[in-house]
Amino acid sequence: MDRVSVAGGAAIALLGALLLLDQTDVLELRFAWAAPAVLAAVGVVLLAAGLDGPRKR
Amino acid sequence: MTSHDFHADPTRPGAIPASSVPPRRQPPPAPPPPGPRRLTRSREDRILAGVSGGLGRYFDVDPILFRLAFAVLVFAGGAGAVAYLAAWLFVPEEGSRTPAAGGSVGQVLLRATLAVVVITVAVLAAFGVFIGAAFGGGPVIAGVVIAAGLAMLVAGLLGVRRARWLALPALVVAIPLAVVAAADVDVDGGIGDREYHPASVTELRDGYDLGMGELIVDLRDVALPQGRTPLDIELGAGSALVLVPADVCVDARARIGVGHADVLGRESDGVDLELEWAGRPADASVPRLALDAEIGAGELKVRRASALFAGDIEPFGGDSCGAVS
Numbered sequence: 001m002d003r004v005s006v007a008g009g010a011a012i013a014l015l016g017a018l019l020l021l022d023q024t025d026v027l028e029l030r031f032a033w034a035a036p037a038v039l040a041a042v043g044v045v046l047l048a049a050g051l052d053g054p055r056k057r
Numbered sequence: 058m059t060s061h062d063f064h065a066d067p068t069r070p071g072a073i074p075a076s077s078v079p080p081r082r083q084p085p086p087a088p089p090p091p092g093p094r095r096l097t098r099s100r101e102d103r104i105l106a107g108v109s110g111g112l113g114r115y116f117d118v119d120p121i122l123f124r125l126a127f128a129v130l131v132f133a134g135g136a137g138a139v140a141y142l143a144a145w146l147f148v149p150e151e152g153s154r155t156p157a158a159g160g161s162v163g164q165v166l167l168r169a170t171l172a173v174v175v176i177t178v179a180v181l182a183a184f185g186v187f188i189g190a191a192f193g194g195g196p197v198i199a200g201v202v203i204a205a206g207l208a209m210l211v212a213g214l215l216g217v218r219r220a221r222w223l224a225l226p227a228l229v230v231a232i233p234l235a236v237v238a239a240a241d242v243d244v245d246g247g248i249g250d251r252e253y254h255p256a257s258v259t260e261l262r263d264g265y266d267l268g269m270g271e272l273i274v275d276l277r278d279v280a281l282p283q284g285r286t287p288l289d290i291e292l293g294a295g296s297a298l299v300l301v302p303a304d305v306c307v308d309a310r311a312r313i314g315v316g317h318a319d320v321l322g323r324e325s326d327g328v329d330l331e332l333e334w335a336g337r338p339a340d341a342s343v344p345r346l347a348l349d350a351e352i353g354a355g356e357l358k359v360r361r362a363s364a365l366f367a368g369d370i371e372p373f374g375g376d377s378c379g380a381v382s
Contacts, residue, residue, distance in 0.1 A: 001213060001214055001215075001216055002212070002213040002216055002217065002218045002220075002221070003213070004119065004121070004213070004218075004221055005209045005210065005212050005213025005217070005218065005220050005221055006209075006210055006213035006214060007213075008206075008209055008213075008221065008224045009205075009206045009207065009208070009209025009210030009211070009212070009213055009220075009223075009224075010206065010210055011206070012202060012203075012205060012206030012209060012223075012224060012227045012228065012231070013202075013203050013206030013207050013209075013210060014206070015202065015206070015231055015235075016199050016200070016201075016202030016203035016204075016205075016206055016227075016231065017199075017203055019195070019198075019199040019202060019231065019234050019235060019238055020196060020199035020200065020203065022195075022199075022238040023190075023195035023196045023198075023199050023234075023238060024196055028241075029235075029238045029239050030239055030314075030328075030329045031239040031240070031314065031315060031328035031329045032328070032329050033239075034235045034236075034238060034239035035235075035239070035328075037235070038228075038231065038232055038235050041228065041231070042125060042129055042228060045121070045125055045224050045228075046122055046125055046126070049118070049119040049121045049122050049125075049221075050118055050119070050122055052119055
């Protein structure tokens, strides 16, 4: 299992779901929520990649 | 005297002839001290110029860290693009001792041109996503982001590392969509610059709508009736300027996703702005303009006619019938 892909993929899918809910008027996203959501998704990918260490050669 | 001197002195009693002494085995030469690690652009692990691959190898971390950092910083005033371009030019490629900028003028120009083209394409793609989402394509774009995330997730569960690259385009698409979603940018009103200059109340609309561009509503020639006159302004992205006559009170409500408001000299900026200005209670005979503005991303300006003739100095207060509630 590639933890970076799993964690990053889950974070990106959740971010996409949040944006989809806004675009379908299920919820009204504001910057107060959107900015942390984007940064959290980016942070999850970065954190997972950082914890995973260097690429195996 | 050292043992070497002892053996080497054949006149000394009991001395052993040098020819019978086995030669001392020399220790293997110590490996040369490792040179300083050099930051180079990777030849194998590259998407554009191998900058992130080289940084990942240098710092012994996954290159996706740097790829994402460059991509995210592109949205921070283009800092990521400038940093990548600089690294491309000044960090030598693996196996080479001269940076790209140290090559021939033609090579440098070629690389710089290629970098500018790639970055321009990326920025245009992000702008395209912004426009596409503003025109109602948001659900589709959000679906693409979800699909990319799920593809990464499934690939990760199957142990496939190569799907990691999907994170980059997915986030590059998601960020402008998030801006559109948060600012509630709606460009149904069209794109371009619009200027409205009604000459009388009968020409005055209830509302003015523009998707993207500059919207000017000039009410200076309108003799507003006594009482309250509503005026709605809707702007997806851009700037809106409302010029009001000198003798009216202004009540203003503004919702701005991200941007700046300047209503009769009262300024505010930031994100998720919800502002309300109420004119001071005045004689009912005084005309009162009830402005309701909704702006996704951009600026709202409300100017009084007298201010235009006074060097843009806002006559706020006094008889201007304005006060922050």
